[in-house]
Amino acid sequence: MSTQIDLSVKEQKNCSSIFKAIGNPQVDLGILLELGSIGAGHAATSLSDILQQPITIDVPKIHQIKPHLIPQFYNLHDVPTTAIYLQLKEAFGCDILLMFESTEAKKIAAMMTMASSIEEVDPAMETSALQELANILIGSFLTSISDFIGLGLFPTTPETVVDVFDAIIDNFLIKQSMSSENALIFETRFMRSGEDAKSILMLFPSEELKGLLVKKSKSLIEE
Amino acid sequence: MLLLLPAGIVFKKAWFNIPQRVLAYQQLEPNITINIDTYPQVEEVRVDMAEMKVERRPVELLTSVGSCIAICVYDSIHRCGGLAHIMLPHSSLGPQEPLPSKFADTAVPALMNGIREITRAETRLSAKIAGGANMFPNTGANGLDIGAKNIRAVRASLIQHKIRLIGEDVGGSHGRRITFNVALGTTIVRLHTGETKKL
Numbered sequence: 001m002s003t004q005i006d007l008s009v010k011e012q013k014n015c016s017s018i019f020k021a022i023g024n025p026q027v028d029l030g031i032l033l034e035l036g037s038i039g040a041g042h043a044a045t046s047l048s049d050i051l052q053q054p055i056t057i058d059v060p061k062i063h064q065i066k067p068h069l070i071p072q073f074y075n076l077h078d079v080p081t082t083a084i085y086l087q088l089k090e091a092f093g094c095d096i097l098l099m100f101e102s103t104e105a106k107k108i109a110a111m112m113t114m115a116s117s118i119e120e121v122d123p124a125m126e127t128s129a130l131q132e133l134a135n136i137l138i139g140s141f142l143t144s145i146s147d148f149i150g151l152g153l154f155p156t157t158p159e160t161v162v163d164v165f166d167a168i169i170d171n172f173l174i175k176q177s178m179s180s181e182n183a184l185i186f187e188t189r190f191m192r193s194g195e196d197a198k199s200i201l202m203l204f205p206s207e208e209l210k211g212l213l214v215k216k217s218k219s220l221i222e223e
Numbered sequence: 224m225l226l227l228l229p230a231g232i233v234f235k236k237a238w239f240n241i242p243q244r245v246l247a248y249q250q251l252e253p254n255i256t257i258n259i260d261t262y263p264q265v266e267e268v269r270v271d272m273a274e275m276k277v278e279r280r281p282v283e284l285l286t287s288v289g290s291c292i293a294i295c296v297y298d299s300i301h302r303c304g305g306l307a308h309i310m311l312p313h314s315s316l317g318p319q320e321p322l323p324s325k326f327a328d329t330a331v332p333a334l335m336n337g338i339r340e341i342t343r344a345e346t347r348l349s350a351k352i353a354g355g356a357n358m359f360p361n362t363g364a365n366g367l368d369i370g371a372k373n374i375r376a377v378r379a380s381l382i383q384h385k386i387r388l389i390g391e392d393v394g395g396s397h398g399r400r401i402t403f404n405v406a407l408g409t410t411i412v413r414l415h416t417g418e419t420k421k422l
């Protein structure tokens with residue numbers, strides 16, 4: 001149903017095989033995954049710094065999948081979700097979603113605001129804390145990629161939505177389904193130490209941004 | 224499990240064969256409404272994005288939408304109906320795919336055909352729609368306003384195919400969980416806040 005690229009596959013390729021395979025779509029995805037992994041590592045460190053807690057990070061993945069199949073793929077249909085949405089500034093075309101299960105979002109907001117329980121955090125404070133978290137986490141993610149490839153990637157101001165998973169994500173899937181047959185999603189998941197709930201960072205890069213990132217990375221490899 | 228009806232009558236589920244018994248009871252006692260929340264569990268069938276299901280079994284079709292539209296088309300004479308989860312207003316907007324339920328202009332005739340295949344008769348159909356929200360109103364995520372376009376396209380398609388629109392809950396900036404009870408023809412819209420509307 002979907003194509004997943006993971007780091008283990010990429011690591012088996014030596015440099016010469018990468019050069020031979022330039023122009024191969026799988027290698028392009030491998031390059032994107034490598035860039036994303038750099039960003040995800042930095043983002044996890046930022047999250048750990050903010051929350052003063054160890055953070056577990058899943059191996060980042062890239063999914064290439066028909067947009068309408070994504071809700072089935074995640075199987076989180078009616079799970080209450082808090083999502084923070086940002087875009088890349090300029091004409092790079094990339095939607096970024098940072099999603100938490102709603103209870104986990106409240107717990108994180110309580111930790112950030114030094115509240116003793118989740119009931120103490122009012123909704124406005126929760127929204128503000130989570131947007132700040134998203135700014136730092138996604139900022140860190142983008143800065144590390146920017147530094148690596150020498151391209152300025154800056155996010156817009158965040159917007160928070162609380163709803164069920166399927167309702168939040170469908171807007172982005174509609175956009176993806178209008179432009180291509182398969183959606184390209186970069187995904188990584190974070191988990192606080194001792195907790196089951198995973199936070200999902202999801203990026204929907206446009207074809208233009210994908211092409212630009214791959215081109216910049218290839219020029220770095222060739223240098 | 225016991226089912227409590229507003230009239231104070233208690234049925235044991237073991238011999239309470241739903242939904243035929245419920246329907247028979249409603250016909251006998253039209254002034255008594257059955258509380259949907261206490262209605263016994265029926266099989267739930269999820270309709271995923273860009274999917275369509277037509278049923279004559281007494282099941283509940285359910286789906287969750289944001290900017291997409293859920294359309295429930297019902298044949299009250301044969302007590303059957305279908306639900307489609309529409310993503311886009313027009314089939315020219317996406318890559319060519321054999322998925323009629325994905326687009327407003329093709330989903331409505333596909334539902335009509337699906338119902339006709341079951342009933343083998345030309346009957347009057349009615350429709351209810353829900354969804355078409357703008358989930359990110361402040362940033363206008365993507366600037367497409369696809370929810371509003373979906374609403375307009377579905378209404379136009381219903382008019383074109385002469386199907387009465389008898390209920391709708393559209394727009395806004397919140398998602399909706401829609402359950403369509405095929406036996407009763409009822410459509411319930413539930414928001415993530417727990418608020419419930421019957422269409």
